[in-house]
Amino acid sequence: MADTNDYAATFDLVDSDDDQRISAGELHRLMEVLGSPITEEQSVEAVRGIDGDGDGLISLAEFTAYMRAAGS
Template identity: 65%
Template sequence: MADNSAYAQTFDLVDTDDDGRISAEELRDLMERLGEPVTEERAAEAVRALDSSGDGLISLDEFARFMSERTA
């Protein structure tokens, strides 16, 4: 299990509506601010790829798991 606290600050920057989940829209907005715009469809695909619970959103647990796998 990933250490969520290591990724909580970054997660909070993306979770702009503070609901504890990252939506495709929030991900798309982040990518646009970073100068790497993505389509709505691509953002939705990325969320589906990380969403292990099937709720259509990325939780902190799902985000931390993804981030820890990428840095391992």
């Protein structure tokens, strides 16, 4: 069951500094941990793709919307 709480738990794991936003740097570290390292440029682009309001950071609402759209 993939509800908002599951997304929030995942979000918290990725948000290593607990500022309630996922930065490109945090995404970069996550992909390294997952064993699929990406370049800093790719992580900035990935954040840009998920970022709905253009502040360069991913909020929980933006993350949830993205995960729902991805169907996972």
